[in-house]
Amino acid sequence: MATLQIRGPVRLSGELTVHGAKNSTLPLMAAALLCEEESVLHNCPKLSDVDVSTRILRRLGCKVERQGASLRIDPRPADDWEIPDTLMREMRSSIVFLGAILSKMGKAVMSFPGGCELGPRPIDLHLKALRRLGVEICEDYGCLTCTVPGKVKGASVNLSFPSVGATENILLAAARAEGITVISNAAREPEICDLANFLNACGAKISGAGGSTIVIQGVEKLHGCQHKVIADRITTATYLSAAAITGGNILLHGTEPEHLLPVLPVFEECGCTLETSGDMVWLKAPRRLSRVRSIRTMPYPGFPTDAQPPVMAMLTLASGTSIFVENMFENRYKHVGELLRLGANIKVEGRVAVVEGTSRLTGASVEAADLRGGAALVVAGLAAHGVTTVSGVRHIDRGYESIEKNLSILGADVSRVFS
Numbered sequence: 001m002a003t004l005q006i007r008g009p010v011r012l013s014g015e016l017t018v019h020g021a022k023n024s025t026l027p028l029m030a031a032a033l034l035c036e037e038e039s040v041l042h043n044c045p046k047l048s049d050v051d052v053s054t055r056i057l058r059r060l061g062c063k064v065e066r067q068g069a070s071l072r073i074d075p076r077p078a079d080d081w082e083i084p085d086t087l088m089r090e091m092r093s094s095i096v097f098l099g100a101i102l103s104k105m106g107k108a109v110m111s112f113p114g115g116c117e118l119g120p121r122p123i124d125l126h127l128k129a130l131r132r133l134g135v136e137i138c139e140d141y142g143c144l145t146c147t148v149p150g151k152v153k154g155a156s157v158n159l160s161f162p163s164v165g166a167t168e169n170i171l172l173a174a175a176r177a178e179g180i181t182v183i184s185n186a187a188r189e190p191e192i193c194d195l196a197n198f199l200n201a202c203g204a205k206i207s208g209a210g211g212s213t214i215v216i217q218g219v220e221k222l223h224g225c226q227h228k229v230i231a232d233r234i235t236t237a238t239y240l241s242a243a244a245i246t247g248g249n250i251l252l253h254g255t256e257p258e259h260l261l262p263v264l265p266v267f268e269e270c271g272c273t274l275e276t277s278g279d280m281v282w283l284k285a286p287r288r289l290s291r292v293r294s295i296r297t298m299p300y301p302g303f304p305t306d307a308q309p310p311v312m313a314m315l316t317l318a319s320g321t322s323i324f325v326e327n328m329f330e331n332r333y334k335h336v337g338e339l340l341r342l343g344a345n346i347k348v349e350g351r352v353a354v355v356e357g358t359s360r361l362t363g364a365s366v367e368a369a370d371l372r373g374g375a376a377l378v379v380a381g382l383a384a385h386g387v388t389t390v391s392g393v394r395h396i397d398r399g400y401e402s403i404e405k406n407l408s409i410l411g412a413d414v415s416r417v418f419s
Contacts, residue, residue, distance in 0.1 A: 004390040004404055006381035007413040008363065012248035014410045018236050018255050019045040019401045020069070020229035024191040026093045027168045028198050028229060029053045030100040032073040033062065034175060035202055037224035041071045043254075044229055045401045048394065052091045056083055060101070081105035088113050091398075095123055096165060098146065099172035102135055107147045125166040129157045133173055133181065154179030154218055162187040162212070162299045168195055170216075175204045177218035186214045189300040190259045194230045201225040233259040235400060236281065237307040238375045241314040242407065244272050244285040245383045250410055252281045262303050266292055266311060270318055291320030291357060297328050309335050309376035316344040317383055318357040326351045335373030338366040342377075342384050360385060368392030371399045378403065382412055 020043035030053075032039040044050060044066075054064045054071070061078040064071060081101050088094045088111045101108040112123065127137050130146070134153040138145040154177045157170055167187040172195075174181035186192070188210055196209035202225050205217035236255045243250040244267060257264075257276035264274055264281075271286040292315060297305040305328035315322040316339060326332045333353055336346050341364045345356040363386030368374025374396040381388030390396075393416070396403055404414040 001391070001419055002393045003417050003419070004378060004393055004396070005415050005417050006363070006378065006384075006388040006390065007386070008381060008388065009383045009385060010246060010412050012243045012246045012250055012382065012407070012410040012412060015251045015253065016239060016406055016409055017253040018231050018239070019043070021191060021194070021232040022047055022049055022399045023093075023164070023234070024194045024229050025050055026053050027096045027172070027191065027195045028227065029057060029071070029073065030097045030172060031195060031198055031202075032224070033057065033060065033075045033078060033097070033100045033104055034172065035075055035222045035224045037076070038072060038074040039202070039224040040226045041073065042226065042228040043069055044071045045069075045232065047398060047401055049091050049093065049398045052087060052094070056087050056094065056097060059083065059087065075104075078104065081107050082109040085111040093165070095126060096168050096172070098126065098144070099130065099169035102130065102146055102148055103152055103173050103176050109143070109145050111144070112142050123165070125159060125161065125163045126169045129159065129166055129170050130173060132157050133170070133177060135173070152177035152218075154181040154216070156182045156184070158184040159186065161185070164189050164192065167192055167214070171195055171199065171206065171214070174216040174218060175199050175206070176220070176222065177216070179218055181216040181218070183214040183216070184212070186212055187299065188212060190230055190233065190256065198225070198227045201227060230259070231256045231279070234304065234306040234372070236260060237263050237304075238310045238379065238400070239406070239410075240267060240281070240283050241310040242379045242382055243283050243410070244270065244289060245314040245317055245379055247285045247287055248410070249284045250282070253279060255279055255281045257281055262301050263307050263311070266295060266303070269293070270315065289315065289318040291315065291318045292322045294323045294325065296325040297332075305329060305332060306372050308332060309372040310379045312346075312353065312355060313339060313376035313379040315355050316346070316358060316380060317361060320357055322355045322357070324353040324355065326353070334369040335376045338373075338377055339380055341366055342380050342388065344380070362386055363388040365389045365391070368395045371395050375400065375403075378407070378414075382407070
């Protein structure tokens with residue numbers, strides 16, 4: 001079992017290139033299944049979730065090869081429509097393959113997905129939307145058996161919540177459907193735009209991505225293409241948090257500053273100096289951060305829930321009181337108990353967390369319960385005095401490529417230890 005051992009405190013400085021977005025790579029891999037030709041996805045991070053998606057595609061019959069940061073996906077041999085329970089349990093995002101398999105094969109069999117336990121993330125929005133597109137779905141003891149009489153049919157779909165996953169599944173199912181599909185109250189995240197851009201490059205007819213209404217004119221077939229995955233905005237926010245809490249000075253390359261607009265004001269409010277240019281973000285932190293009055297997580301373009309844990313860790317050493325309101329997931333505060341072990345002063349009541357900045361964190365043994373919570377513990381450990389040992393590294397590996405190596409590039413004393 002692996003742990004991360006962090007010796008702190010240390011001031012981060014230097015330059016780093018941010019890897020491609022996990023939350024974009026996974027639906028793009030599903031989209032490649034829809035094509036009649038090979039596709040190549042560039043800037044694909046080496047993450048355990050990407051490995052699971054690769055195994056899913058291979059289980060369906062696709063040929064998948066990794067060449068450095070690129071994935072070559074040939075969907076032509078695909079002949080299966082079932083994802084085993086063992087693969088579905090490894091990743092919550094595995095449900096995004098449902099729309100693609102249905103469109104490609106006309107049927108799909110899979111269990112309910114697993115992954116981080118952040119509270120209820122029901123897939124009823126996915127299923128309700130797919131039923132609107134003519135899909136017949138049988139739910140039996142945690143197993144989904146879905147069939148499409150003929151082809152997927154275009155329809156109007158009004159989402160009660162702008163779910164990213166449901167929007168992606170509709171895009172994938174409707175790209176090759178008969179007729180026009182209109183999604184109202186669609187998710188507006190950059191990853192939705194990236195998926196639509198890939199599909200359009202393959203011959204789809206999708207307009208409105210990035211807005212609340214998306215129109216999909218179904219096409220008969222899609223060809224392959226080469227596509228570069230957008231930068232990971234959550235990874236970017238995590239490294240910025242790590243630099244800020246340590247009083248650091250870093251330059252991040254390969255970023256998408258426009259996608260960071262919901263989070264950059266938080267760093268400015270706590271006293272950091274920021275500059276953006278092209279694909280670069282530069283941050284210089286003060287000796288001690290100031291508090292941030294209030295952070296409320298919301299669907300994009302609001303503050304992202306995935307950035308809440310590392311930013312909370314950053315503010316544990318700020319001067320004053322910061323307030324968080326978590327509007328997305330009810331179990332998004334699992335990292336709080338572990339931050340308390342490091343000396344943080346945080347009180348949680350329901351969806352509200354009050355962070356009273358302290359002057360010192362002290363190293364301790366802590367355990368990651370989920371992906372972003374694990375990143376928060378690493379951020380805090382960089383500024384803690386002594387040794388912080390983070391277990392549950394498998395969660396962190398789902399979304400951060402070689403986090404210990406990247407932090408070491410910036411001057412951190414972090415090592416992966418196997419027992």
